[in-house]
Amino acid sequence: MKKWTTALLLGIFLLTLFLAGCGGSEPAKEQAKKVLRVGSETTYPPFEFQDEKSKEYVGFDLDLIRAVGNQMGYEIQIQSMAFDGLIPALEAGNIDALISAMTITAERAKKVTFSQPYYKSGLAIMVRQDNTDIKEFDDLTGKKIAVQIGTTGADEAAKIKDAKISTFNSAPEAFLELKAGGVDAVVNDLPVNEYYITQGGGQDAKIVGKALTSEDYGIATAKKNTELAGQIDKALAELKKNGEYEKIYVKWFGSKPQ
Incomplete structure (x- = not known):
């Protein structure tokens, strides 16, 4: 009887461990964020540059895209590359999106889909x-x-x-x-x-002199990725609504957006 009881208890213990293991793996999977690969030319302060001390990529654009990613449930992975290589990398599928103080132009819009403007420049x-x-x-x-x-x-x-x-x-x-x-x-x-x-x-x-032009910056995605483009626009609109965009803007430019 003692041996039978010991075996039963051991079986219950092992079953409990098994069920706990199964139950614990599912939430972990649910919590894991999808990765969004974002291209940027990271020598363009204050929009994107590498911090000398931390070696992290920082700047207005990068704070903004990380906030966008968080809003969408994505982990942002920054890939540094030459400015003239950004759109080709997007077209080739090497990155999912790009943010790099890129002006929205008709010529570029033939190749990529731009988000709503997020910064006015010149x-x-x-x-x-x-x-x-x-x-x-x-x-x-x-x-x-x-x-x-x-x-x-x-x-x-x-x-x-x-x-x-x-x-x-x-x-x-x-x-x-x-x-x-x-x-x-x-x-x-x-x-x-x-x-x-x-x-x-x-x-x-x-x-x-005066500013030569008035230009809008946009986040770009591949033409075929209409779902991602829509998600980014929705996230940007929410960040402007909840005040997070303004907070990031003031951090880097010292004044509220116009």
């Missing part, structure tokens, strides 16, 4: 502090201009008569070329130029 001219010749866009005729490859700044600079265009893979490289005296001006997004100035670049450079 192009600006930056010159060295001692430059008194360039005050507006028309003064760039025949000048040496630095731009980042694949950007709307590069597109606009290409329209300037007799301009000598130097193309760089990143905005910081263009800024360094200006500082070194290799070019007369940089044509780039206004908020990025302003961030460079406030972070110490103002000792060497200044912004001149």
Whole structure:
């Protein structure tokens, strides 16, 4: 009888462990988030850049896409790549979405689906502090201009008569070329130029003239992925409604969105 009782108790114990194991695995599966692979050109502060201390990718865009992902139930995985490689990577299926201070244009919209606009920007001219010749866009005729490859700044600079265009893979490289005296001006997004100035670049450079354009940034997804595009738009709308978007905006720009 003692042996039978011991065996019965052991059986109940083992059965309890088995059922507990089965019951515990299901919630774990439910809690596991799906991964959203997001491409970004991560040398474009304050929108996306690598923190020197933590080595994490940070910035307005990356805070925003992580908030979007959280709203959708996705874990965001940032993949750093060249700006001109972002859309091809999206088309090839190597990433699921991209966020990289990318202006919504008709040409790009032929290849990708853009979300609702999440930031309003514009192009600006930056010159060295001692430059008194360039005050507006028309003064760039025949000048040496630095731009980042694949950007709307590069597109606009290409329209300037007799301009000598130097193309760089990143905005910081263009800024360094200006500082070194290799070019007369940089044509780039206004908020990025302003961030460079406030972070110490103002000792060497200044912004001149008015914003050349008015541009909207959007999050892009593949043309065929209409479901994901809809989810991102819905998440953005909710973040603007619940105040999270404004919180992120104030963190990086010091003022509320217009």
